[in-house]
Amino acid sequence: MKKPFYMFTRITLLLALVLTFSQCKKAAKTENGPAANGVIKNKTFTSDATPGPGGGVMMQAFYWNTPNTSSWWQNVNSKIAAWDAAGISAIWLPPSTKGQSGGSSMGYDPYDYFDFGTYNQMGSVTTRFGNLTDLNTLISNAHTHNIQVYADMVLNHCSGGTLQANPYTGTNTYTLFTPLSGQFNRSYSDFHPNNIHASDEGSFGGFPDLCHAQANVSNWIYNASYSMSRYYKNTMHYDGWRFDYVLGYGAWVVQNYVNSVGGFAVGEDWDGNAANLQNWVNATGGTSSAFDFACFYAMHSAFDSNDLTHLNDDMLLKRNGSKAVTFVSNHDTDIIGNKLSAYAYIMCEEGYPCVFYNDYETWLDKGKMNNLIWIHRTLSGGTTTNLWSASDQYIDRRNGYGAAPGLIVYFNGTDYWQQQWVTSNWANRQIKEYTGVSSWIQTVAADGRVLIQAPPHAYSIWSVTGY
Numbered sequence: 152m153k154k155p156f157y158m159f160t161r162i163t164l165l166l167a168l169v170l171t172f173s174q175c176k177k178a179a180k181t182e183n184g185p186a187a188n189g190v191i192k193n194k195t196f197t198s199d200a201t202p203g204p205g206g207g208v209m210m211q212a213f214y215w216n217t218p219n220t221s222s223w224w225q226n227v228n229s230k231i232a233a234w235d236a237a238g239i240s241a242i243w244l245p246p247s248t249k250g251q252s253g254g255s256s257m258g259y260d261p262y263d264y265f266d267f268g269t270y271n272q273m274g275s276v277t278t279r280f281g282n283l284t285d286l287n288t289l290i291s292n293a294h295t296h297n298i299q300v301y302a303d304m305v306l307n308h309c310s311g312g313t314l315q316a317n318p319y320t321g322t323n324t325y326t327l328f329t330p331l332s333g334q335f336n337r338s339y340s341d342f343h344p345n346n347i348h349a350s351d352e353g354s355f356g357g358f359p360d361l362c363h364a365q366a367n368v369s370n371w372i373y374n375a376s377y378s379m380s381r382y383y384k385n386t387m388h389y390d391g392w393r394f395d396y397v398l399g400y401g402a403w404v405v406q407n408y409v410n411s412v413g414g415f416a417v418g419e420d421w422d423g424n425a426a427n428l429q430n431w432v433n434a435t436g437g438t439s440s441a442f443d444f445a446c447f448y449a450m451h452s453a454f455d456s457n458d459l460t461h462l463n464d465d466m467l468l469k470r471n472g473s474k475a476v477t478f479v480s481n482h483d484t485d486i487i488g489n490k491l492s493a494y495a496y497i498m499c500e501e502g503y504p505c506v507f508y509n510d511y512e513t514w515l516d517k518g519k520m521n522n523l524i525w526i527h528r529t530l531s532g533g534t535t536t537n538l539w540s541a542s543d544q545y546i547d548r549r550n551g552y553g554a555a556p557g558l559i560v561y562f563n564g565t566d567y568w569q570q571q572w573v574t575s576n577w578a579n580r581q582i583k584e585y586t587g588v589s590s591w592i593q594t595v596a597a598d599g600r601v602l603i604q605a606p607p608h609a610y611s612i613w614s615v616t617g618y
């Protein structure tokens with residue numbers, strides 16, 4: 152969400168930093184390291200990793216203000232085969248139904264939750280992203296490639312209602328919704344304040360704030376046989392869910408929604424405190440993951456402020472890697488300068504990494520990104536052991552799990568090459584560097600010790616040879 156008042160609300164509630172830095176986006180970020188190109192792995196994946204933590208990689212398949220041409224579903228569809236080949240196993244789509252802003256809406260102003268670009272309302276038949284046929288084609292094609300599709304659910308608020316007299320406010324409010332789909336009609340009592348609540352956990356930008364305690368609301372969202380959750384899952388064939396602005400309502404709503412149809416879920420709990428993220432995941436009964444904003448801010452501090460010890464900061468991925476969706480940037484916030492190091496971090500560490508469309512398609516070296524995705528899917532796995540932690544160097548070891556041999560990732564925050572002796576799990580074996588920055592082939596000593604190196608302001612990633 153990035154309407155100015157959305158932004159302002161969030162800043163007020165959270166971090167003034169975000170506003171400062173988010174205005175600096177859109178410039179291509181380049182790695183400060185040597186020009187050596189990453190080795191592009193041409194190997195195909197022998198099996199599709201399970202989407203979700205411990206397996207695949209998610210693509211956030213949009214950015215703020217994608218072209219206003221109702222052709223975005225077609226554009227994403229054209230990328231599916233290449234993304235599959237690169238190792239992407241799930242895509243997160245923007246809200247796919249009609250918003251108040253009709254054909255120009257990014258979808259975060261939901262009006263008709265069942266109009267996927269088929270009804271002439273809010274000034275347009277299509278959504279900003281296309282029509283129902285395009286969306287069906289995209290989802291079907293993604294499934295052909297074993298790529299799951301996650302829907303962006305905006306359940307905190309609605310927008311575009313008609314003015315009506317509201318007995319709970321004593322004023323006229325824009326709370327009368329009679330969408331052309333004929334589904335989820337709603338009125339003033341479905342919003343706050345009403346006969347049940349004056350308010351809930353949070354509201355957004357003055358939009359009518361849904362009251363999830365009302366039976367009409369819970370029935371339409373997840374409770375009844377005709378619910379949104381069932382329609383999106385069984386008719387649209389969405390596989391999972393990204394819940395927008397979960398600070399705005401109780402975690403039990405997410406829990407009930409996920410329990411109604413299953414599927415992977417992740418919540419946008421915009422909070423840099425890892426304990427708060429963990430508490431929210433727990434409050435959903437473990438039905439949902441959360442975006443790891445703690446990791447996001449820690450990476451910004453570590454990679455952009457010359458103090459790699461910030462990688463020791465508390466993160467959701469360290470508390471519960473199976474419930475952490477890690478990311479480097481998204482449609483709302485983009486503050487990390489050394490993005491390739493940050494992507495190396497989330498691809499090597501625990502958690503379910505999410506790649507931002509613009510980073511992958513426009514701003515960063517796609518060969519290096521594909522290399523990191525390949526490393527995540529092939530080498531990364533198991534528990535984590537920190538081997539070196541200083542402001543100028545940071546080295547972690549993933550200990551391997553199943554078919555994944557594990558790896559050693561080495562971050563260098565200085566202007567020159569560095570090297571370190573570290574202890575690996577691979578006694579008497581040969582290891583190599585898998586991003587292509589170092590041509591060293593090292594033989595590990597019997598006690599596991601081995602010398603590795605890393606380039607300036609970048610990373611190297613090591614594992615046993617043969618992959």
Ligand code: ZN
Nearest residue numbers: 348362363364
């Ligand atoms: Zn309520």
Ligand code: CA
Nearest residue numbers: 351353360399
């Ligand atoms: Ca709310």
